[in-house]
Amino acid sequence: MNKKQIQSEQTRKKIADAARHLFVQKGYKATSIEEITAATGSSKGNLYYHFKSKEGLFLYLLDEWDRDWIAKWREKEHLHTTATEKMYGFAEQMVREDLNHPLTKAADEFFIGDDKTCEVEDRLAEMVAEHLSFNRMLIQQGIDSGEFRENDVQGLALVLEALVIGLSQVSRRANLTQALETYRLAIQVFLHGIVQNK
Amino acid sequence: MNKKQIQSEQTRKKIADAARHLFVQKGYKATSIEEITAATGSSKGNLYYHFKSKEGLFLYLLDEWDRDWIAKWREKEHLHTTATEKMYGFAEQMVREDLNHPLTKAADEFFIGDDKTCEVEDRLAEMVAEHLSFNRMLIQQGIDSGEFRENDVQGLALVLEALVIGLSQVSRRANLTQALETYRLAIQVFLHGIVQNK
DNA sequence: TTTTATACTGAACGTTCGGTCAATATCTTA
């Protein structure tokens, strides 16, 4: 790799990092390109050299996050044996990785906003579907192992998704300890409606 | 009341209605003053004659909604005897009255946005506190009556709030029947982690 | 009828924002 290519990559990363930080902190619309460039030290035109548009930049961040999340989950999944443990592990990773994540905040802006591109809309729908699929899998595992009651898996996946989205919003201003506590309590509540025998 | 005063009141109401509808549909930022006035048929200046600002208009809608919600709840509260029934009633009113409500959508924009006035910030904090207080009361009633387990009431109120917020977002595109179903399932899940004996 | 307070109009303003582009700097390659 060239010295130039390396530096270019670094610039790209620096922009992405600053953008992620600002999107997380202020939301999508409230973060301006100028603010991002001010945070990186590089120029506006340079941002548009590396990324097609503001939406493109955001999309890139979503993809990046998606990959990281799955990778981190695969890393730790084997540590949990029961489905119950997995649920708590799931919640913990949510707090540690996703608390104040662009997706939950800015996705909402996109869903409502009328200026979204088809590409973005599709990508977001895809991500929601992936989330639900993940939740379904998690719950189904518990049912298969006999830990959870037989139930409307799709419905429960949706409820779990709702819980997670809501928790993220409610915990936005909380510190890590508080958030962890709230998440654990939420999962506990969620589980004791699922677990077979109490 | 004067003929003029009556018409003025009607105009004010027409603007508020149009604004509410648009805020609900598109969110706060995405709804422009021009769109609101276009929907009412009256002029931009007229809107600013009746309302201090865009924020002021939104604040007015929040207050209005708050009053309506409480009034509706008080109306129906006596229909439910047990705390469990109240929880389901609570969920149902949430769906029927609050699904796609400005608060849950646009409050997020306000919380994140940096252009919010102190007045708005205070008012929103107040509303959240009221919500939590309401939830706490609901849960405490169940505990007092022996229906729910003794538990961290404040924590559970927060979890319930998270659930409700998340449900509202998840159900945004669903029709009423689907939403009701999801909400009922969610409450069922929430309850069976609370109810004493199963 | 005349005066006055209220309700309403819409052009204009200042600002912000995403995006563009011609010019320039920097590094690679021949």
Add this chain to the structure above:
DNA sequence: TAAGATATTGACCGAACGTTCAGTATAAAA
């Protein structure tokens, strides 16, 4: 070193937005 590719700059553009204001219409008061 010269030529070419790549990376970076920042002034600039047009559109959109919330807000204002001088002026007009209308109903109430005198």
